[in-house]
Structures are given as C-alpha cells and as structure tokens.
Amino acid sequence: MRISGIRNIILLALLCTPVHAQHAVDSLLKECGKFEKWRVVEIEESPLLGGDTKYIYKLSEGDTLKGNTVFGQREDDLLAPCNIMANIIGIVKSSNSVFPERRGDGYCARMEVVLERVKVIGMINISALAQGTILTGSFIEPIRNTQDPYSKFNCGIPYTSRPKALKYDYKSQGGKEIIRATGLTPKKHIGGKDYPYIGVVLQKRYEDEKGNVHALRVGTGFKIFYEDAPEWVNGETIEILYGDITSHEGYTDFMGLKNGDSAYYCLNSKGRSVPILEEGWADADDTPTHAIVWISSSCGKAFYGGLGNKFWIDNVEFVF
Numbered sequence: 001m002r003i004s005g006i007r008n009i010i011l012l013a014l015l016c017t018p019v020h021a022q023h024a025v026d027s028l029l030k031e032c033g034k035f036e037k038w039r040v041v042e043i044e045e046s047p048l049l050g051g052d053t054k055y056i057y058k059l060s061e062g063d064t065l066k067g068n069t070v071f072g073q074r075e076d077d078l079l080a081p082c083n084i085m086a087n088i089i090g091i092v093k094s095s096n097s098v099f100p101e102r103r104g105d106g107y108c109a110r111m112e113v114v115l116e117r118v119k120v121i122g123m124i125n126i127s128a129l130a131q132g133t134i135l136t137g138s139f140i141e142p143i144r145n146t147q148d149p150y151s152k153f154n155c156g157i158p159y160t161s162r163p164k165a166l167k168y169d170y171k172s173q174g175g176k177e178i179i180r181a182t183g184l185t186p187k188k189h190i191g192g193k194d195y196p197y198i199g200v201v202l203q204k205r206y207e208d209e210k211g212n213v214h215a216l217r218v219g220t221g222f223k224i225f226y227e228d229a230p231e232w233v234n235g236e237t238i239e240i241l242y243g244d245i246t247s248h249e250g251y252t253d254f255m256g257l258k259n260g261d262s263a264y265y266c267l268n269s270k271g272r273s274v275p276i277l278e279e280g281w282a283d284a285d286d287t288p289t290h291a292i293v294w295i296s297s298s299c300g301k302a303f304y305g306g307l308g309n310k311f312w313i314d315n316v317e318f319v320f
Contacts, residue, residue: 022161025157025158026161028076030317032078033314033315034106034314035059035107035108035109035313037061038057038059038100039060039061041058041069041071041085042054042055043068045094046093049118054096055096056083056095056096057083058080058081059080059081059109059134068092077138079136080137080138081097081111081133082131085143086142086144087143088144091118093118095130097112097113097114097131098134103232103314108312109134111131111132111134111196111295111313112132112308113305113306113307114129114307115130115187116129128183128303129182129305131297131302131305132310132311133294134294136156136157137153137292140273146182146183146184149302150263150264150265150302154265154267155264155292157290159202159289159291160287161320163219163240163320164240164320165237165238165239165240165319166240166319167315167319168236168316168317169315170225170232170313171230171231171233172195172196172227173310174194174228174297174309174311175194175195176305176307177189177191178191178193178300180303182303194300194309195224195298196224197225197299198294198295198296199222199292199294200238201220202288202291204286205289213277215278215290216280217280217282218282220240220242222252222255243281243282243284243286244281246281257281259275259278263275263277295311295313297309
C-alpha cells in the first residue's frame with residue numbers, strides 16, 4: 001500500500017473516533033435517562049440523632065453499600081441525584097429528595113422539595129431545604145456544611161454533540177409557597193410560588209494556569225413547569241438554542257449566563273471545586289466541550305423552594 005493511502009486511513013480513523021465516542025456518550029445518557037438502575041446506600045445516622053438506619057438512592061448499579069461509606073460514582077453514571085451523606089462536626093446525617101418509583105414494568109425518578117432537620121440538644125439545631133435535583137455530573141460527599149451550596153456540585157460531563165432538543169416524559173405537582181431554610185437562619189416564609197424546571201446548558205470550557213475554569217455558553221434550553229400535570233406527558237421536548245439568545249422572543253433572565261451566586265461549579269484538574277466563569281456567548285455554530293442537564297423540583301436558588309413540590313421524570317435523552 002502506498003504511504004499516501006496509509007496516511008489517509010490514519011486521518012480517517014482520527015476523524016471518526018471522536019464521533020463514535022460521542023455517539024457512545026449519547027447512547028449511555030439515554031440509557032441512564034431510563035432510570036432503571038438504582039443503587040442503595042445504607043446510612044447509620046449518628047446516635048445523637050437517634051441512630052436510625054436510613055437509605056439513600058444513587059443512579060448506579062451494584063449491591064447495597066453499607067457502613068457509612070462514601071459512594072464512589074462510576075464513570076458510566078452520567079446522571080446524579082442530590083441524595084447525599086452529610087457529616088457535620090462528626091454528626092452523620094442522610095438527605096434523600098430523589099426516589100425511584102414504579103412506572104409500568106420499570107422505574108422513573110420522583111423529585112421532591114423536602115425539609116431536612118438536624119437537632120441535637122445543646123449542640124446543633126438546623127433546618128435546611130433540599131430541592132430534589134438530578135444533574136449530569138456528581139455531588140461531592142460527605143457534605144461538611146451548608147455554606148456555598150453550589151460548591152458541592154460537580155456540574156457537567158464532557159460532551160461535543162449539538163443536539164436539537166432534550167426529550168423526556170414527565171408529571172408535575174408544583175406551585176407551593178416559597179420558604180427559605182439555609183441551616184444558618186430560622187425557616188422563613190418568603191411568599192410567592194415555586195415550580196419544577198429543566199435546564200440544559202452546553203458550554204465551551206477551558207482552564208487557565210491558576211486552575212480557574214472559564215466558559216462560553218454554546219447552547220441553552222430551559223423550561224419552568226407552571227402547570228400541574230397529574231398524568232404522564234410523554235415525548236415532551238425542550239428546544240436547544242445556540243449562540244447569543246438574549247434577543248430571542250422566549251428569552252428570560254433565568255436563561256442568562258450564570259455567575260456570582262448563581263454560578264455552576266465543577267472540579268478543576270487539581271481536584272478543587274471552582275465556579276465555572278461564564279464569560280459570554282459562543283458563536284451559534286460553535287462546538288461545546290461540556291453539557292449540563294439540570295432537572296429539579298424547584299426553580300429557586302439553593303435553600304429556597306416550594307416545600308412539597310413534586311416532579312417525576314423518565315426517558316431523558318438528547319434528540320438530533
């Protein structure tokens with residue numbers, strides 16, 4: 001075979017491999033989005049809290065994990081529920097706001113807004129609102145405090161496709177009154193109503209020499225579920241818009257760049273949790289490096305939400 005022919009074969013292989021790899025990510029995300037695989041983590045809460053055995057649910061597979069062991073997320077676990085173990089000044093507590101629920105012959109995921117209480121006479125007495133949330137990425141465990149809540153999230157997965165929309169099945173029960181419970185201040189009724197939502201953010205990221213993570217927003221899709229849906233709505237889609245969408249007729253501030261108190265966080269190459277600095281809008285034909293899919297029973301900021309909101313989700317996948 002001529003050298004030029006070999007060179008062409010090598011070039012073709014280099015071009016095709018990333019496409020195949022990305023197709024595998026889309027297929028794996030579709031499989032995870034069926035919510036058929038759940039792993040149970042058994043937590044023995046501290047004797048000061050009663051020493052009860054509690055169970056939290058992870059979107060993974062394997063035998064029940066016992067002994068207050070921190071869950072080790074697998075590479076194939078692209079979706080993570082915000083069910084976590086906390087260890088605050090040596091007091092072990094579980095938090096579970098995402099649950100497996102039967103749907104036909106399989107399962108779906110049910111997310112709720114719940115109030116977690118930690119009370120030890122003479123030591124600690126806090127209440128924190130937990131928003132049932134599933135995201136692409138992971139949560140950093142054990143949780144040591146309630147400060148900088150988004151720094152406990154590792155948002156996004158490597159992703160280089162340009163999907164047209166996110167597709168899913170859902171049920172919704174929202175519109176509950178917003179309360180605030182941060183764990184640092186007493187619970188307070190804020191007023192107004194809170195609703196479930198789904199967000200899709202495609203980013204083009206890079207890390208500088210200091211470990212800061214910068215990003216341009218490539219693609220955006222958001223929906224807030226203002227209307228209750230007591231029966232399953234199947235095959236719903238959220239369109240993903242590319243480039244600068246601030247002039248789009250459906251644009252709201254909720255869809256804007258996330259920075260400051262609303263910034264997404266991730267682990268940098270040094271393993272440190274840092275905010276993702278969204279510094280602008282990418283060109284409409286740009287290619288992302290990461291995808292964040294955020295599905296929640298609340299559209300409020302951390303520790304704010306409609307206590308009692310519920311949101312069911314199934315069959316999540318990107319469509320092209």
